[in-house]
Amino acid sequence: KSTGNWAACLAWGWEVLQKVPASPGSFIQQKDAMTLNHQENTVLFCSDPPYYDNIAYSDLADYFYVWMKRNLGEIYPDLFTTILTPKDEELVATPYLHDSKSDAEKFFLDGMKTVIGKMAEQNTPESPVCFFYAFKQQESGTDGKSPTGWSTFLDATIQSGFNIVGTIPMRTEQSTKLIGKNANILSTSAVLVCRK
Numbered sequence: 001k002s003t004g005n006w007a008a009c010l011a012w013g014w015e016v017l018q019k020v021p022a023s024p025g026s027f028i029q030q031k032d033a034m035t036l037n038h039q040e041n042t043v044l045f046c047s048d049p050p051y052y053d054n055i056a057y058s059d060l061a062d063y064f065y066v067w068m069k070r071n072l073g074e075i076y077p078d079l080f081t082t083i084l085t086p087k088d089e090e091l092v093a094t095p096y097l098h099d100s101k102s103d104a105e106k107f108f109l110d111g112m113k114t115v116i117g118k119m120a121e122q123n124t125p126e127s128p129v130c131f132f133y134a135f136k137q138q139e140s141g142t143d144g145k146s147p148t149g150w151s152t153f154l155d156a157t158i159q160s161g162f163n164i165v166g167t168i169p170m171r172t173e174q175s176t177k178l179i180g181k182n183a184n185i186l187s188t189s190a191v192l193v194c195r196k
Helices: 006-019 057-072 101-122 148-159
Strands: 045-047 129-136 163-170 186-195
Touching (some): 129 148
Parallel strands (some): 045 129
16 A cells, blocks of 8 residues: 555546546657647647756666567557667757767757747747646755756747746645655656747
């Protein structure tokens, strides 16, 4: 009965499914955000962007990918064409994928400007765009400086042609998880509401 146990995961999923209305016309695609080309009018664009240098998702995904490929490769062959997950285009500021830390930061900033710029170009003026940004507990320093990931993300958002018209702070983690003052876990999230 610990947090995140299988029965609780099923129960939470079931509760969501009971409340979500069924509606036709929805579809899911796996796409590179750098090549985003949305032709139809968008009602609402929401994104949970990569978190600068916190997590190399593709490295983490490799663990699951090899098992999913073994079990689902014949059912979804187009999704499992590589030995491991692609790494080169992943939009994170991971220094070991670049020549230096500054090159990694430039790659992230340029990539975020490109992706967010495409959203700004393709979004209709009457529809806001929402970005979810999660803060880790360690990011709330006492020196008054904002963390590099946060400031880089804000810079990319503004340089891409968006105005931030609203912010909504959200407590996304249970308070029981905030153990110890140096816990390296999510503390809160901010939703940025943007318009062109």
